[in-house]
Amino acid sequence: MTEKKAGEQYFTANPDADHDYQEFDFELLGHNLHFTTDAGVFSKKTVDFGTRTMLEVAGETDFPEGKVLDLGTGYGPVGVAVAKAFNKNIDMVDVNERALDLARKNADRNGVGSQVKVFQSSIYGQINEKYALILVNPPIRAGKPVVTAMLQGAKDHLLPGGKILAVLQKKQGAPSAQKNLEAVFDQVQVAGKKKGYFVLEATNG
Known part of the structure; x- marks a missing residue:
């Protein structure tokens, strides 16, 4: 099986790529974290630049008290980093x-297993709570309808004053994603950008 095929399947329920475990350390939000990854998951060799950019913005974002949702957690770098740095309870x-x-x-290896709940959900399908912050690096290859549902569906799962942060490359649709957010949120802004990556922020007024 080619690496391309494996990479294209990270947004499916059961990737059939042969296992190829990798381990690495990475510093996120001021903490050195250790990750194990595998074929069939997104960005298995390192924490991707978009995720790192989104986390930098998250570290400077004010949001209300409450749980955080890591939507499309992958092998967990966002949820693990936020749980470690902010001492928050996270749904991944x-x-x-x-x-x-x-x-x-x-999560267990980095000492935050007791703070996180990890479960399967197709977008918001199995989510019944409201959150102070939703973090998402949308799977662009899954198609525009999936990305749009991730962005616009956040409205129904945020506390008053809660926020969604989403990172997308400009060339992969950040401007249209901003318009999708503006269709359902009154407060939308570009909270950060770096090397072609835009971090969009929408607030539930």
Whole structure:
């Protein structure tokens, strides 16, 4: 199986790529974290630049008290980093069962297993709570309808004053994603940008 095929399947429930475990350390939000990854998950060799950019913005974002949702958690770098840095309770969800197994292991290994709940959800399908902050690096390859649902669906799952932060490359649709957010949120802004990546912020007024 080619790496391209494996990469294209990270947003499916059960990737069939042969296992190829990797381990690495990475500093996020001031903490050195250790991650185990595998084939069939997004950005298995390092924490991708978009995620790092979004976390930098999250570290400077004011949001109300409450739980955080890591939507499309993958192997868990966002949820683990936010739980570690902010001492927050995090729900970490993904459609990909292989990724979820890794996310659980990575949360435990980095000492935040008791703060996180890791479970399967196709977008917001299994989510019944409201959150202070939703963080998402949308899977562009899954298609525009999936990305739009991730962005616009946040409105129904945020506390008053809660925020969604989403990172997208300009060339992969950040301007249209901003318009999608503006269709359902009154307060939308570009909270940060770096090397072609835009971090969009929408607030539930």
